[in-house]
Amino acid sequence: MLRSYTLERQKWSDLGYFRVTGLLPQVCLPFRCCAFHFEDNQQDAPAILSKMDPRELIARFHPPQLLSSFFSSLYSSYNNTSTPVLGASTLICTIIVYTIAKMFGPGSRNEFNVEGQTVVITGGSEGMGRAVALELSAKGANVVVVARTVSKLVTAVNEMKTKAANKFKQKFHYISADLTDPAECERVIAEVTTWNSGAAPDVVWCCAGFSRPGFFVDVPIQEHRQQMDTVYWTAANTAHATLRNWLEPVLPSAQMKTTRRHLIFTCSTLAFVPITGYSPYSPAKAAIRSLSDTLSQEIEMYNGAYRRHRGAAPAADVRIHTVFPMGILSPGFDNEEKTKPELTKKLEEADKPQAPADVAKIAISALERGEYLITTNFIGSMMKGTSLGGSPKNSIIGDTLLSCLSHLVFLQVIPDLRNKAFTWGKRNGLPSANGTPAS
Numbered sequence: 161m162l163r164s165y166t167l168e169r170q171k172w173s174d175l176g177y178f179r180v181t182g183l184l185p186q187v188c189l190p191f192r193c194c195a196f197h198f199e200d201n202q203q204d205a206p207a208i209l210s211k212m213d214p215r216e217l218i219a220r221f222h223p224p225q226l227l228s229s230f231f232s233s234l235y236s237s238y239n240n241t242s243t244p245v246l247g248a249s250t251l252i253c254t255i256i257v258y259t260i261a262k263m264f265g266p267g268s269r270n271e272f273n274v275e276g277q278t279v280v281i282t283g284g285s286e287g288m289g290r291a292v293a294l295e296l297s298a299k300g301a302n303v304v305v306v307a308r309t310v311s312k313l314v315t316a317v318n319e320m321k322t323k324a325a326n327k328f329k330q331k332f333h334y335i336s337a338d339l340t341d342p343a344e345c346e347r348v349i350a351e352v353t354t355w356n357s358g359a360a361p362d363v364v365w366c367c368a369g370f371s372r373p374g375f376f377v378d379v380p381i382q383e384h385r386q387q388m389d390t391v392y393w394t395a396a397n398t399a400h401a402t403l404r405n406w407l408e409p410v411l412p413s414a415q416m417k418t419t420r421r422h423l424i425f426t427c428s429t430l431a432f433v434p435i436t437g438y439s440p441y442s443p444a445k446a447a448i449r450s451l452s453d454t455l456s457q458e459i460e461m462y463n464g465a466y467r468r469h470r471g472a473a474p475a476a477d478v479r480i481h482t483v484f485p486m487g488i489l490s491p492g493f494d495n496e497e498k499t500k501p502e503l504t505k506k507l508e509e510a511d512k513p514q515a516p517a518d519v520a521k522i523a524i525s526a527l528e529r530g531e532y533l534i535t536t537n538f539i540g541s542m543m544k545g546t547s548l549g550g551s552p553k554n555s556i557i558g559d560t561l562l563s564c565l566s567h568l569v570f571l572q573v574i575p576d577l578r579n580k581a582f583t584w585g586k587r588n589g590l591p592s593a594n595g596t597p598a599s
């Protein structure tokens with residue numbers, strides 16, 4: 161016979177839970193409304209509970225045990241806590257606790273509130289960068305866009321002004337710079353700091369970059385190197401200048417108590433799974449992913465010093481994130497289509513390119529949930545799943561299930577990509593220099 165008693169917060173304190181020092185109160189709090197079961201002869205359970213040693217109560221509140229005895233009682237074999245039943249109950253409990261924690265835990269807080277903050281967006285004049293700039297200005301951020309061409313930057317600033325949540329409070333600015341030059345990145349951060357009344361930016365989002373597809377041997381080696389400069393080095397230079405500023409040790413009195421800073425990279429799902437015809441580009445994006453994973457570990461030393469060490473430490477906590485879009489319908493995309501081999505177009509057929517505004521919205525929502533590696537659609541998530549490796553996970557259960565599923569799917573996908581390339585060569589022979597099949 162199962163009897164349930166609900167314990168309200170008041171009862172917990174009656175029981176002296178809040179007087180118990182150490183971890184106990186924190187452990188008990190989430191379970192304050194819970195059910196206990198007692199044997200039939202224990203009629204006055206609340207009275208018994210109130211006299212019980214808190215430690216014994218905790219020992220009794222063993223969710224898998226409770227659930228498994230509930231299941232067993234359904235089959236009128238009370239107290240049958242056989243290994244399979246207990247195992248199944250443990251699994252169910254884990255999923256329930258995890259789901260509740262997700263609903264009410266850190267996930268429900270906005271981890272990326274940009275209202276009143278200052279955001280720098282490289283490549284912010286076009287495509288995804290511009291869409292991110294417009295979206296964040298609509299969320300109340302002060303935004304600085306950085307790229308080379310002034311005319312496009314001016315247009316982006318004017319568009320942000322019309323989108324602003326609070327036209328009187330928010331400020332917008334642009335800086336023209338070629339970010340393949342590290343000195344230019346240092347100048348950008350210094351100029352933004354001066355413009356922002358001496359305060360460093362709160363968010364730096366690296367979006368600059370474009371792709372020049374082509375087969376490895378057809379693309380001149382200098383262009384491979386240029387892709388590394390445009391894709392990897394614009395991001396690494398920006399990250400270097402930004403982190404050197406953010407991680408400068410300051411005395412505790414100058415440390416910010418509430419603010420957290422975010423450094424965001426923009427990668428591509430090609431960093432997870434390569435596709436024929438992207439050899440000038442994918443290695444540079446894979447390098448960004450590796451830099452991001454390294455920094456996500458390394459930054460914890462600085463965050464530890466900021467949060468716990470009493471001496472000089474950085475002024476604020478820093479979070480690293482990386483966004484992995486699939487195709488984006490941008491001016492850059494139109495341009496890459498010009499040199500993209502027909503075979504590459506065929507292999508990426510499954511991808512339906514997304515509008516820049518959609519990519520920006522999806523990425524920002526993921527940042528608000530506090531995600532680290534961010535994908536923007538289902539195929540992108542599958543590509544991530546098959547190559548998660550040593551990257552920190554957004555959710556242990558979700559990412560592990562995703563990983564198992566996508567490993568099964570990719571058992572077929574990778575041979576299929578290779579077969580398609582082989583069949584293409586068999587049918588069409590070698591392509592001419594511009595990528596179209598030679599007759």
Ligand SMILES: NC(=O)C1=CN([C@@H]2O[C@H](COP(=O)(O)OP(=O)(O)OC[C@H]3O[C@@H](n4cnc5c(N)ncnc54)[C@H](OP(=O)(O)O)[C@@H]3O)[C@@H](O)[C@H]2O)C=CC1
Nearest residue numbers: 283285286287288307308309338339368369487488490492
């Ligand atoms: N389009 C796609 O299908 C995909 C794109 N991505 C990535 O997303 C990001 C945005 O792509 P997309 O929306 O296509 O962007 P676009 O190619 O449309 O725009 C690129 C932006 O970067 C700027 N930029 C380029 N080179 C430099 C440089 N050396 N220094 C400073 N700024 C520079 C450009 O301005 P200017 O030329 O004036 O300097 C422009 O603002 C890129 O990192 C791209 O690799 C990822 C997956 C798919």
Ligand SMILES: CCCCCCCCCCCCCCCC(=O)[C@@H](N)CO
Nearest residue numbers: 371428430486487508510511539542573
């Ligand atoms: C269910 C799972 C099926 C998996 C199928 C795999 C198909 C691969 C599609 C690859 C698309 C790559 C888009 C990259 C865009 C990009 O980065 C460039 N446009 C550069 O700008």
